Amino acid sequence: MVPPTAATKKRKYDSKRAWGEARALILKHKRSVSIGLVLMLISRSSSFVLPYSTKYVLDDVLPKQDLRLLGMVALVGLATTVVQVLTGFALSQVVSVAAQQAIAQLREEVQGHLIRLPVRYFDSTKSGVLVSRVMSDPEGIRNLIGTGLIQLTGGILSAIGAMAVLIYLNWKLTLATVLPLAIFGVGMSIAFKRLRPIFRERSVIQAEVTGRLTETLGGIRLIKVYTAEDREKAVFGKGVQRLFENIAKTITGTSLTGTLGLAVVGVIGVIVMYVGGGDVMRGTMTLGSLLTFVIFIGMVTAPLISIASIGTQITEAFAGLDRIRELRDMATEDQEDATKAAVPSVVGRVEFDQVHFEYEPGVPVLKAVSFTAPAGTTTALVGSSGSGKSTMISLIMAFAQPQQGHIKVDGTPVSELKLRDYRRHLGVVMQDNFLFDGTVKENIAFTKPGATDDEIVQVAKIANAHEFISQFPQGYDTIVGERGVKLSGGQRQRVAIARAILADPRVLILDEATSSLDSESEHLIQEGLRRLRAGRTTFVIAHRLSTITSADQILVLEHGEIVERGAHQALIALGGRYRDLYNRQFQREQDQFINPGEEIAATG
Template sequence: MSRTDKAPTPAHAAGSAGTSAAGGSGASAAGGSAAQTPMRIPRPAGGPGRGGPFAGMNIPAEKAMNFGPSARRLLGELRPERLWLTLVLLLAVVSVTFSVIGPRLLGEGTNLIFAGVVSKQLPAGVSQAQLIAQLRAAGENQKADMLSAMTLTPGTGIDFTALATVLLWAVVLYVLASAFGWMQAYILNGVVQRTVFRLRERIEAKINKLPLRYFDSVQRGELLSRVTNDVDNISQSLQQSISQAVTSLLTVVGVLVMMLLLSPTLAIIALVTIPLTLVTTTVIAKRSQKLFVAQWRHTGELNGQIEETYTGHALVKVFGRQREVEERFREKNVELYQASFGAQFISGLIMPAMTFIGNLVYVGIAVVGGLQVASGAMQLGDVQAFIQYSRQFTQPLAQLGSMANLLQSGVASAERVFELLDTEEQSADPSPSVAPDGGRGRLVFEDVSFSYSPDKPLISSLSLVAEPGQTVAIVGPTGAGKTTLVNLMMRFYELDAGRITLDGVDVTAMTRNELRSRMGMVLQDTWLFGGTIRDNIAYGRPGATEAEILEAAKATYVDRFVRSLPEGYDTVLDDEGGNVSAGEKQLLTIARAFLARPSVLILDEATSSVDTRTEVLVQKAMSALRSDRTSFVIAHRLSTIRDADLILVMEAGQIVEQGTHTSLLAAGGAYAALYAAQFAAPVAEV
């Protein structure tokens, strides 16, 4: 509901772009002067001097996210998928096992080739043991040591049959590893998508339970960013991080076992990678954490800018505010660029650092492994297999390091989503609830007090009675509390004191759905959804028949313009109703209320967008609609409420006058002053 009588908060004003020029001046990179001002990518401030490469960057100070609890809570969302996750783990174990055995087989193949090449150069007819003894007798102990580590028959050459068998087994193992890895990825994808599906459903249910106060203080684009961008980022983070974490950890364990079996000495060299990786990852991750929080916060703010500009793009052009809009967009875009650049650059240092550490390990293994081959402690194929294992060992460590980058981004998004899910909800509906007998529509305010903020009371000790069938008009200056009054009727806000009854039942004793099903609203700001004209009218009463829809359309003069459309009632409207005029949109919302046939009708400047001729027709339809039901009419144009049974004049949250149009004019008070201000004859200029 648009609160035309209350000064909105800045966030609310930004989210209501269609109601003011300022609200419409959001951010846009299109239209007007957009083509005149080329957009230049800013260079990040700061340099490689003191304080690091981002010491001078204009990034807002951001409290580091509560990573541990948020990450545990995010993982807790996976509890319903425990069975599938167990299957994912088993498939990963099988896949990694086959992958880990592969290099050992390839090492055996290398040993067969090397042994065959060496044996071809040795004299036939001599056994390996005899040849080693001859070499030692000749003082060639190093050659003897190398031959002692090998298994060969001098003069025979390469055993291609054995080599083919080894390579065939290696191919089979790698194919099986890939097949089990694919099944793991397929099942994990289902796990993540179902988890995100449930998360989105919880968000949607939460949004429906949030009080209107929340939407007054949060930009629509910011909320949209949490529901879409952040949830999508969580999905990607879970998909990649779970797969990497499971596979990487199992690979590290499996490879470590194989390396220890091959050579404990070389395994110790490879283990140096772990502390170096942990230290490097921790240092980098701490610097990038708050930048990821800032990145997603600025993403939400930029979405808010774009959303409000799209909503009010016509006003932006009408008032020539394109240049100002561009500047506001550019400010938000620069903030997002700087935060994103910093987060991605700093976290991106992990992979180069891991590669550097890995290369140092390769050098150490190659040198020490070569010495061990020369001394006969290892075979050449074993060293070759160990080098492959060392690569398999450092690669998952590097992946775990880069996964920290991914997790920080995902947990930053999860924090924003959890913040939404943890927002205080509106008070629960009573159970059991009480429903009024019948639907006469007698509405009573008893000493009602309300404020949007504790230090600024808006309505204080207000009492009034609206009898069934009465038309009650509410007038007064902006900020008097007119729209707030009807918001309280609908329980969009909770009272600070007093109570409101409908047909003798306290509205807090009824469920909100029960209460609102007895009330119909036609607002100043029309709302249509993407769908046919028929669907938009039927929104007032699900299950309405075609005859009832046509009756409502004819009674509110919608039928007149719909018949002139090529598709008639099947005409599809966009979500802003841009393919019908403002007056036609208003008529459609009036038809929707007509179809609902509520016991209490609320009209908030319902004819504000209708031309004078159509207004006369709508007023007649409203007279028929208001018969036998209580109607509240909020009006700025006093000509529309002359026939009201009761007119309430509000100022500063108080009813200062009440009566009929004639009696209030005769009293010469606040209403008479408002009436005179609207209908006074223009003063001739001298």
């Protein structure tokens, strides 16, 4: 489902901070904004000439039958029209390009900040929400750097200028039209105040719906296997309905402001017709002045009506900036590491000292775990599902920190090291290997940008990947598809192993690194991994215990505690939990080898 989040319910829109963010953004692009404002002033000023010349033509030129003067007025009107056209075009070019540049820069900054946040943030936030923060929220700033803010400023200035002309033409009639305009202004103020939180909520809902859609597409095979299409459609439909209801509210609000504007225009028109017409009949106002007054009334009301639309867009932009600021206020790993020690080199001695860890308060995952992995040794982690093996690996990679105890590398707690420096000495092959949608070569070279073709081929051979890669028509330039979907599970793992080998890490983590390989490929890769492990501190989680018999130490975990530790032969001789696991797995593999049909029937 796509329920309202706690943030949606509790967090209030911070208008002061949003204004501060908008001000900083405008100052950053002040050159383009200043040029835009100048062009706007020229365009708006020139727009006054032709309407006001109407009064001059009707009251002075036509009564005198002066064709020469009429031609001059027409030329002036034409010239100001040309100025309007040119400045309008230049305005759109300058500010639109500047707005798109600002959007691109903001997206880069937000993405750069986002990917440096701690892993715990990604564990608790939907990917669709994060995509919306990077791609959708910056879009609104085009209404600040682009034409929106300039049009708003121009509309206000035009209205003020036109109001001055109206007062000059007939101040009594002008005063009669002020009351409807004041009512319109108050109405827009109330509308903006109520629309602002609705616009903010819309982006949150849209991000949640997008996140669910992303999950659905990513798990399409699972959905089809369990014929869950209708369920997923229903879940997505609920989210879309919430989005529709939100949009309907904003449509209603903006429609009301537009309707109010039309009503104001109608009321003002009636006032001008009745009062102005009476003044003309009494001779206190010329016909030219009345017609000019009508034109300038339009120049007052039209900008005010457009302000309703522009103001809504700017309100939406402020909401997006507020959400972006909320994200950028979160401390990145680099900021958290600012005062921590640099890690120029790693020998590889890893130590757990009374480590306690829990994801949820009161539900311990690791309990007083202590062990030492000397530099250059291999430590295997064994235990049933949920015993804490993957959590230990996560702690070694510094994706999380223990609530109690310390994890030390070369005698220094990981919590005191700069994580970017420390992770440069890590290599990892996970159970679920992630490949980018690029070539095989690009995926292997991901850990060492600029690696030569010879280096890539060499590590591919160690990982037993060179043979199948060479059989592709494009070889190492073969596109692997999103998440490596065009490769088999075993092929993806071999590419991931080659990628880890190329990193030349001091601490190597193998989390079910050979789980998707057949026995023959696994044997070949194990030989390569043995050479890779030489001189490196290695942690191995293996589903086949036969692959870890050469480990320097094996830690047997149950319910977050180490219940046995030692080398393979010593644990077998101990006759405890490890021997039980090993014998059971050995017997199962023997049964599969002798009569695979029975095994299939038993598990089917």
